[in-house]
Amino acid sequence: MADSLDALKQKIQAFVDERDWAQFHTPKNLSMAMMVEAAELLEHFQWDTPAESQTLSSEKREQVSHELADTLVYLLRIAQVLGIDIIDAANKKIALNAEKYPVDKARGSRAKYTKYL
Numbered sequence: 001m002a003d004s005l006d007a008l009k010q011k012i013q014a015f016v017d018e019r020d021w022a023q024f025h026t027p028k029n030l031s032m033a034m035m036v037e038a039a040e041l042l043e044h045f046q047w048d049t050p051a052e053s054q055t056l057s058s059e060k061r062e063q064v065s066h067e068l069a070d071t072l073v074y075l076l077r078i079a080q081v082l083g084i085d086i087i088d089a090a091n092k093k094i095a096l097n098a099e100k101y102p103v104d105k106a107r108g109s110r111a112k113y114t115k116y117l
């Protein structure tokens with residue numbers, strides 16, 4: 001997994017370098033772009049019932065995959081520009097979340113952690 005993520009990051013870097021787009025890739029611009037792509041993802045589910053959102057046509061599934069990919073690429077690019085190891089950051093955040101949501105208190109509950117502090 002780490003290898004394929006590294007390969008993806010290299011592909012993104014090459015894509016940016018070939019187009020001389022690094023000059024536009026400030027954390028501000030990239031964060032905004034990522035949220036636009038996340039909103040495009042959301043748009044696919046906007047008026048769906050919960051059940052409809054779980055059963056996608058093959059066409060919609062492909063469109064959703066494109067928006068997920070757009071969002072992921074921008075997320076990885078933000079981490080790249082800021083020199084953040086996203087795998088390390090995600091592992092640390094999961095550990096923090098595990099402390100916030102201990103299994104004995106959080107299992108089967110959708111309550112925010114502040115409810116059982």
Ligand SMILES: [Mg+2]
Pocket residue numbers: 037040066067070
């Ligand atoms: Mg898009």
